[in-house]
Amino acid sequence: MAVPTISLVKSRADRKTFIKFPYRLYRDTPMWVPPLLVDMEHLVNVKKNAFFEHGKGAFFLARSSSGEIVGRIAGIVNGMHLKKYNDGVGFFGFYECINDSDVSKALFEAASDWLKAEGMSSIRGPVNPSMNDTAGLLISGFERQPAVMLPYNFDYYEQQLLDFGFERCTTMWSYYTNVRLVDATRLLRGADIIKRRNPHLTIRTLDMKEYETDARALLEVYNDAWSENWGHVPMTDGEFAQMTKSMKEIINPDLVNIVMDGDEPIAFSVSLPDINYALIKIRNGRLLPFGILKLFAMIKLDAIRESRMLLMGVKKKYQGKGLDMLVVADMLVRNRKIGMLGCDMSWVLDDNLKLRNFLEGIGCVKENEYALFELPIA
Numbered sequence: 001m002a003v004p005t006i007s008l009v010k011s012r013a014d015r016k017t018f019i020k021f022p023y024r025l026y027r028d029t030p031m032w033v034p035p036l037l038v039d040m041e042h043l044v045n046v047k048k049n050a051f052f053e054h055g056k057g058a059f060f061l062a063r064s065s066s067g068e069i070v071g072r073i074a075g076i077v078n079g080m081h082l083k084k085y086n087d088g089v090g091f092f093g094f095y096e097c098i099n100d101s102d103v104s105k106a107l108f109e110a111a112s113d114w115l116k117a118e119g120m121s122s123i124r125g126p127v128n129p130s131m132n133d134t135a136g137l138l139i140s141g142f143e144r145q146p147a148v149m150l151p152y153n154f155d156y157y158e159q160q161l162l163d164f165g166f167e168r169c170t171t172m173w174s175y176y177t178n179v180r181l182v183d184a185t186r187l188l189r190g191a192d193i194i195k196r197r198n199p200h201l202t203i204r205t206l207d208m209k210e211y212e213t214d215a216r217a218l219l220e221v222y223n224d225a226w227s228e229n230w231g232h233v234p235m236t237d238g239e240f241a242q243m244t245k246s247m248k249e250i251i252n253p254d255l256v257n258i259v260m261d262g263d264e265p266i267a268f269s270v271s272l273p274d275i276n277y278a279l280i281k282i283r284n285g286r287l288l289p290f291g292i293l294k295l296f297a298m299i300k301l302d303a304i305r306e307s308r309m310l311l312m313g314v315k316k317k318y319q320g321k322g323l324d325m326l327v328v329a330d331m332l333v334r335n336r337k338i339g340m341l342g343c344d345m346s347w348v349l350d351d352n353l354k355l356r357n358f359l360e361g362i363g364c365v366k367e368n369e370y371a372l373f374e375l376p377i378a
Contacts, residue, residue, distance in 0.1 A: 002065055004103050006110045009059035015044060018059055021069050022096050023285060031145050032152050033276045037285040039246075043128070044074070044094065050238030051129050054079030056118065059094070060110045062103050071097035071104065075111035076129045077118050080233045088378070090120030093128040093135075096153075097160065104160035112377045121378035124169060126151070131231050132239065136172055136347065137161070141368030147308040147344035148276045150174065151370070158371075166373035170230055173356070174346030175364040182332060182363045191329035194322040201266075201323075203330050206256035215244045217265045218258065218311075225267075225313030230349055231372075250275055254338050255307060257330050259314075259323060267323045269331050270311040271343065273304045307335055308344040325358060 009018050019040045026032035044059060046052040055078050062071035076091040092111040097104045112123050127135040128151075138146070138153050146152045195201070206214055219240055226232045235243065252273060259267035309331060314323045328345075335343050347370055348355055360366065 001070075001100050001102055004062040004064055004070055004106050006106050007061050007063065009061060014061065015041075015059070017069060018061055018072050018094075019044060021061075021072050023283075024069075025096055025098070027283075029154075031142065033146060033280045034283055034285040036279065036282070040285070043133070049129070050236065050242045051078075051133075053238050054083075054236060055129065057129060058111075058114045060107065060114075062097070062107055070100065071095075071107050073097075073107040073111050074129065075114040075118075075123075076125075076127065077115070077120065078127075078130055078233065080236065081130075084233060088119070088121035089124050089374070090115035090118060090122065090377075091127050091129070092123055092125035095126050095157070097157070099154070099156050101160065101163060105164060108161075108164045108166075112375070116377055122374055122376045124372060124374040126372070131233055132235055132243075136370035136372055139171075139369040139371050141174075144368065145276060145280060146368070147174070147306070147346065148272055148274045148279075149308070149310060150344075150346060150368070161373045164375070166375045168371045169374040170372050171350035172347035172370040172372075173350065173366050174344055174368040174370070175348060175356075175359045176342065176344050176367040177332070177359075177362075177364040178342035179336060181365060183361075184332075187325070187329045187332065187362045190322070191326050194326045198321065200261060201326075202260045203326070204258050204260060205334075206251070206253040206258070208253050211248060212244065214256075214258070214265075216240070218256075218268050218270070218313075221265055221268055221315055222311060222313040224315050225319075227316075230351070247272070252338065254334050255331070255340075257327060257334065259327060261318075266318045267314040267327050268312070269309055269327045271307040271309040271331060271335065273340075274306040274308050274344065275304065277304050277306065305339060305341045306343070307340045308346065310346070312345075324355060328358075328362075 009015055023034060042048050046057055055076060058075045060073050061069055064070050072094060073092055074094045076093055078091060097107060115123050126137055134149055134151050136151055137157055138151055139158060142155050223234045250272060255271040257269055258265050312327060
């Protein structure tokens with residue numbers, strides 16, 4: 001098609017158009033899980049999303065000569081990333097596009113030009129809007145429904161990125177297990193050995209009466225455990241409060257385990273019921289009038305039988321002692337007890353060979369591949 005017209009999102013109507021474009025783009029894609037409109041409206045609202053207390057964003061729409069929306073993208077400056085790395089890396093996110101090279105090129109140019117004007121020297125993504133949110137491009141696994149808070153996109157997106165000059169900068173994997181795949185005997189035997197070597201350690205679940213206190217303690221463990229991992233950026237207090245508030249609505253305390261050394265939390269994992277099994281039935285993303293009934297019916301009637309382990313961490317001074325095996329073993333046992341038949345553990349960085357080898361060794365299957373891409377723009 002002819003080169004599209006690119007416009008900056010300025011009005012409330014523009015933002016609404018930006019948010020709703022994927023619902024039309026993926027309407028005939030059965031594996032795409034529609035996010036709730038209310039969540040998307042919060043995510044891209046620079047006045048409400050706590051990310052934008054330190055970050056900046058510019059949102060762009062692509063229109064055909066007839067005025068039809070054919071793509072969208074955001075240029076993103078992450079203040080916390082720059083504070084930690086001081087590397088001049090800007091980001092792009094919320095990328096959606098028809099299968100047309102002219103449109104993709106125009107969108108990438110718009111985001112790159114905006115980031116240049118902001119003083120950035122490279123562009124990396126996709127992140128929506130940060131690594132602490134939905135991030136990465138799906139590379140393989142298009143035939144499967146994504147787990148909660150994991151991305152889904154068309155398979156031609158990778159080629160659009162490569163054609164513009166992007167190169168892959170990191171690879172991430174999701175691992176899957178269920179009651180038939182995991183070697184439970186080996187897993188529990190290994191966990192029992194670790195317990196005998198560390199009799200002073202105990203494991204407990206999340207205390208909903210002390211939800212905020214427990215959540216803050218786990219954030220401290222997470223930031224310590226992940227501080228040296230590729231791309232890690234600590235959350236601000238505002239981002240943390242925002243995340244814990246949203247997770248509280250769906251979290252099951254039995255799917256959060258905390259390893260204690262006396263009164264000190266030293267390792268943990270957080271799994272969520274995979275509410276994508278409910279969201280996929282709400283094709284328009286609207287909770288009202290009927291979407292909320294579908295969502296809560298599946299949650300309250302225990303119709304969701306899969307979970308996603310989306311966070312896990314062991315404090316650095318306790319790493320190398322097998323606590324990751326202890327955490328995973330305990331979580332898989334808890335999954336079974338409450339009727340969860342399968343668990344998606346994601347994502348795992350490609351260079352985290354120790355964790356990958358452990359997961360594969362107990363029978364977990366490497367399932368979906370994700371990647372981030374980067375391009376110098378200076």
